[in-house]
Amino acid sequence: xSSVWNxxxxxxxxxxxxxxLCGALVIGCAVLMxxxxxxxxxxxTIVAAVTFLAGLYYALEFLIPPALxxxxxxxNPLSEVQPLVATLTQIIWSFALLxxxxxxxxxxxxxxxxxxxxxxxxxxxxxxxxxxxxxxxxKDYAKNAGLSKASESIFTVLFSxxxxxxxxxMFSLIAFYIVSAAYRAFRVKSLExxxxxAAAAIIMLALVPVGxxxxxxxxxxxxxxxxxxxxxGYWLLTSPNMAAQRAIAFGIAxxxxxxxxxxxxxxxxxxxxxxxx
Amino acid sequence: MAEWLAAHTxxxxxxxxALATFAIYSVLYAENRFYRLFEHxxxxxxxxxxxxxxxxxxxxxxxxxxxxxxxxxxxIFAAVLGxxxxxMYSKKHAWVSRVIFGLFMGLSAGLMFRDFxxxxxxQMGASMKPIVGNSISWWDSVNAIVFYAILIxxxxxxxxxxxxxxxxxxxxxxxxxxxxxxxxxxxxxxxVMGRMTLFIGRLNxxxxxxxxxxxxxxxxxxxxxxxxxxxxxxLVQGFRALKARSKTFPPSA
Amino acid sequence: xxxxxxxxxxxRRVLYLLIAAVIAVPLLQRPSxxxxxxxxxxxxxxxxxxxxxxxxxxxxSCVWGPGTRAENEPQTRAIIRHxxxxxxxxxxxxxDQLGSQLTYEDASEISSELGKRYGTDWVHLxxxxxxxxxxIRGLGKSFQEVFKVDRFGKKLRSIPATRNVRDYRDxxxxxxxxxxxxxxxxxxxxxxxxxxxxxxxxxxxMSAEAYPYLDSGQLDGMLNGVIGAAQYETLIGMENERTxxxxxxxxxxxxxxxxxVLIVLGNLGYALSKRSTRxxxxxxxx
Numbered sequence: 001x002s003s004v005w006n007x008x009x010x011x012x013x014x015x016x017x018x019x020x021l022c023g024a025l026v027i028g029c030a031v032l033m034x035x036x037x038x039x040x041x042x043x044x045t046i047v048a049a050v051t052f053l054a055g056l057y058y059a060l061e062f063l064i065p066p067a068l069x070x071x072x073x074x075x076n077p078l079s080e081v082q083p084l085v086a087t088l089t090q091i092i093w094s095f096a097l098l099x100x101x102x103x104x105x106x107x108x109x110x111x112x113x114x115x116x117x118x119x120x121x122x123x124x125x126x127x128x129x130x131x132x133x134x135x136x137x138x139k140d141y142a143k144n145a146g147l148s149k150a151s152e153s154i155f156t157v158l159f160s161x162x163x164x165x166x167x168x169x170m171f172s173l174i175a176f177y178i179v180s181a182a183y184r185a186f187r188v189k190s191l192e193x194x195x196x197x198a199a200a201a202i203i204m205l206a207l208v209p210v211g212x213x214x215x216x217x218x219x220x221x222x223x224x225x226x227x228x229x230x231x232x233g234y235w236l237l238t239s240p241n242m243a244a245q246r247a248i249a250f251g252i253a254x255x256x257x258x259x260x261x262x263x264x265x266x267x268x269x270x271x272x273x274x275x276x277x
Numbered sequence: 278m279a280e281w282l283a284a285h286t287x288x289x290x291x292x293x294x295a296l297a298t299f300a301i302y303s304v305l306y307a308e309n310r311f312y313r314l315f316e317h318x319x320x321x322x323x324x325x326x327x328x329x330x331x332x333x334x335x336x337x338x339x340x341x342x343x344x345x346x347x348x349x350x351x352x353i354f355a356a357v358l359g360x361x362x363x364x365m366y367s368k369k370h371a372w373v374s375r376v377i378f379g380l381f382m383g384l385s386a387g388l389m390f391r392d393f394x395x396x397x398x399x400q401m402g403a404s405m406k407p408i409v410g411n412s413i414s415w416w417d418s419v420n421a422i423v424f425y426a427i428l429i430x431x432x433x434x435x436x437x438x439x440x441x442x443x444x445x446x447x448x449x450x451x452x453x454x455x456x457x458x459x460x461x462x463x464x465x466x467x468x469v470m471g472r473m474t475l476f477i478g479r480l481n482x483x484x485x486x487x488x489x490x491x492x493x494x495x496x497x498x499x500x501x502x503x504x505x506x507x508x509x510x511x512l513v514q515g516f517r518a519l520k521a522r523s524k525t526f527p528p529s530a
Numbered sequence: 531x532x533x534x535x536x537x538x539x540x541x542r543r544v545l546y547l548l549i550a551a552v553i554a555v556p557l558l559q560r561p562s563x564x565x566x567x568x569x570x571x572x573x574x575x576x577x578x579x580x581x582x583x584x585x586x587x588x589x590x591s592c593v594w595g596p597g598t599r600a601e602n603e604p605q606t607r608a609i610i611r612h613x614x615x616x617x618x619x620x621x622x623x624x625x626d627q628l629g630s631q632l633t634y635e636d637a638s639e640i641s642s643e644l645g646k647r648y649g650t651d652w653v654h655l656x657x658x659x660x661x662x663x664x665x666i667r668g669l670g671k672s673f674q675e676v677f678k679v680d681r682f683g684k685k686l687r688s689i690p691a692t693r694n695v696r697d698y699r700d701x702x703x704x705x706x707x708x709x710x711x712x713x714x715x716x717x718x719x720x721x722x723x724x725x726x727x728x729x730x731x732x733x734x735x736m737s738a739e740a741y742p743y744l745d746s747g748q749l750d751g752m753l754n755g756v757i758g759a760a761q762y763e764t765l766i767g768m769e770n771e772r773t774x775x776x777x778x779x780x781x782x783x784x785x786x787x788x789x790x791v792l793i794v795l796g797n798l799g800y801a802l803s804k805r806s807t808r809x810x811x812x813x814x815x816x
Contacts, residue, residue, distance in 0.1 A: 011348030020350040028357030036370045043372050047379045054383030058667075062391040083675035086660075086668025087339060088355060089384070092377070093660035094335045095359025101324050102366070108317075121317040128321030136329035146279045153282035153289075159631060161293030163326060166319035167596035167628065168479055169301040175476035176305055178469055179549045180542045182789045183796040192458050199462025200469075201790050207470055207734075207757055209565040210783030230567050237463055242741035243424045244460030246400060247431030247453070249742055253397040260389030263382055277372035305546050323628075330627040334656035338683040381661060388663055388718070395722040396714055396748070403746035463738040467754075471601060471734035473785040474756045477553055477778045478600020484557045485774075 043277035048266035055264040057085075104129075132158045199236055206233020288490060295487040298479055307518060404428060427456040538799040545792070552788045556780035562772045564764045565757065565779050571744055572761040575729045575751025578703060579612060582727075586702030587695050588613055588620040591716070592633045593708035595626040598733050602707050603636065604759035604775040605731040609705050610637050612766045614644050614651060618702070619691045623655045623677075625712070630657035634681065653691050656681030662712060666719040670698045698724035703750075707731040713740070717748050731758065757782065 012020045038046065061078040069076055108122035135158060138151035188194045205211040206229050215228040225231065262268040282289075300315035344352040364373035406421040407413055413421075433446060434453030441447050494500045582588055590609060594602035613620045622637055624630035634654045641652060648654075655677050658665060668676040673695045674686055686692040694700065704726060706713045713730050721728040727750040730740055734755030743749040753762055760775035 051379035051383035055387030058387030083668040083672040086664045089664040090660035091355045125317045125321035128318045129325035132325040150279035161290035163322040164596035165294035165297040171597035172475040175472045183792040196458040196462040199459045200466040203466035204786040208783040240459045241463040243427035246742040251435045260386045264386035395718040467734045
């Protein structure tokens with residue numbers, strides 16, 4: 001078994017490389033073709049089997065201690081292949097990143113082709129997409145020093161100037177909606193709401209430097225020091241808040257264990273899982 | 278050209294950053310074309326940068342180079358597996374993409390035992406807090422009692438396996454709801470802090486990074502003219518928007 | 531209609547301008563004074579990193595991108611500065627495409643300021659996509675096999691800082707700087723099983739939920755948003771420097787007071803309008 005594995009793992013060069021690569025591609029395509037021609041009644045079983053086996057890997061890796069494996073020195077062979085699993089999943093995952101790009105191309109390509117309302121925005125999407133991709137690749141791969149340098153500058157302007165600013169500004173818009181909501185929506189209509197608001201106000205003051213200044217007239221030590229805003233706020237965070245968060249975490253723990261089991265054993269129901277394959 | 282670009286990269290970046298910031302913030306006044314355009318530029322740059330980074334930092338060094346330059350032909354199987362995602366675009370064979378999604382979902386689900394053991398067992402252990410003892414001060418005892426009261430009552434509130442018929446359970450669950458409010462208050466306070474910081478970051482960029490450059494640029498006649506034109510354009514646009522609004526919502530309405 | 535009731539109809543754009551004005555003042559002043567209080571979890575984070583043996587490496591895992599840069603970048607910079615100052619080697623591992631570039635620029639800037647060198651004192655492992663659990667589990671078994679190369683494609687075995695890093699035994703601590711709930715992956719798949727210290731640097735939004743983990747000892751320290759970064763700067767001797775974190779801490783003070791005042795005013799106006807509607811026998815608003 002191990003000799004077969006070693007034979008497969010040997011790097012190939014020259015014509016051998018071409019033969020092995022093409023052979024692997026043919027095998028891969030054959031498997032894909034086999035999958036595509038699978039009758040509908042077996043499809044769910046195949047998906048459930050793959051899900052179960054993949055889950056079994058990490059489950060056994062955790063549940064069976066090294067001493068129970070008949071190996072010397074005692075070790076868990078499933079743990080040994082973890083670095084390979086990491087690299088493999090990372091690469092397969094990278095291929096998936098083009099899924100979103102493909103979708104964007106379809107939507108904006110259609111908009112540009114139809115010349116409908118706001119088509120120039122879609123054109124701007126394509127221009128900016130290829131500008132940063134082209135500048136990035138040229139700065140890394142261009143043989144001409146001048147071209148490489150110019151590409152690097154353009155890349156920096158597009159990245160540091162536009163991209164990071166646009167991203168950060170988009171996220172920061174929420175601050176304005178919080179301000180608006182603070183004034184118009186946060187209404188203390190019940191005792192629970194009052195308790196929540198009071199806790200929030202104390203913690204908001206305790207976290208920032210001004211909190212320590214507000215009650216700075218109180219002594220640093222002794223019984224009265226317990227009334228300093230930063231102390232009350234920090235106590236709220238580390239004692240009542242901690243206990244409440246732990247209770248929520250225990251609820252999540254039981255829920256996630258149940259959810260994990262349902263997904264692993266393909267028992268989960270819903271639109272995605274019940275769809276006819 | 279390359280030299281000029283290299284020498285002015287920082288200044289250009291600052292001006293482009295300011296332009297982008299103002300463009301996005303313009304939506305706070307009202308939805309407008311300027312905002313829409315920059316929104317699309319953002320999506321385009323994000324997607325393009327994503328493809329570039331994924332190639333240059335992952336696929337090229339960890340997949341392409343070992344495969345092509347070091348003869349590790351086996352890595353082609355990763356591409357075959359990766360291609361399975363794209364079957365989702367085929368109506369007839371979309372189910373093939375379920376196989377690869379199933380693989381990742383299975384891997385993630387298989388970790389649940391370890392998750393439970395490593396994350397929540399220590400949490401349970403830490404919940405066994407001593408109330409009295411030689412090294413326990415009265416304040417520690419108070420905190421321990423507060424902890425138990427909140428933990429038990431909050432868990433009672435979430436416990437739905439039996440009906441809350443007994444008055445003891447009802448009262449405990451009601452207290453739990455009160456205590457949870459403190460937790461939600463903490464989350465709310467922290468959320469306000471986090472979101473405000475993001476705006477502070479942008480304002481800091483405008484005030485401390487871009488503004489000094491703008492002040493230097495103000496000495497040029499060209500720049501002054503451009504600013505005056507921009508202000509006029511904004512005022513005209515604002516006036517037109519107000520006029521359109523008063524037509525839609527007349528003051529008497 | 532009294533003033534408070536009239537204020538209920540104030541245009542939201544006026545509020546936006548007011549918050550911008552309130553925050554701009556401390557930013558323009560750029561105060562050097564850092565927060566007077568340093569929370570216990572920030573001090574613990576500092577002490578944990580102080581204790582990392584010189585023959586071990588620290589992993590700085592950055593999940594952040596430009597979206598939360600205002601919060602996570604000061605944390606990253608403070609940690610990097612501390613490690614470079616005390617001569618502890620570290621690697622930066624980025625899980626965000628854009629964050630990969632930003633963290634590299636931050637570390638480069640601080641390292642050249644302190645006269646340190648890439649490759650000898652620190653290494654950037656580039657962007658890492660994919661399921662975090664698989665990479666973190668694999669990392670405990672073999673650091674070299676999982677990461678292989680740095681962000682420039684150079685083999686980690688040929689870089690002085692990472693040459694001798696085999697697995698968890700050579701990792702002195704992990705610092706997770708994140709705007710999302712990724713710290714659980716480090717706790718479950720690396721720090722708990724291999725008993726390696728873990729420092730958590732979340733955005734403020736995530737911080738309230740982290741206290742149970744600090745209490746149980748699963749986290750060895752925490753920097754809570756930009757305030758945590760400002761407090762950490764105090765500990766590494768930057769308390770008199772005009773840093774962004776210090777200015778942001780004071781700007782946040784103004785913002786929080788402004789928000790509290792808005793909530794109080796909003797509720798007073800609401801209560802008054804409700805009372806007057808009741809008296810007039812009209813319909814209740816809200």
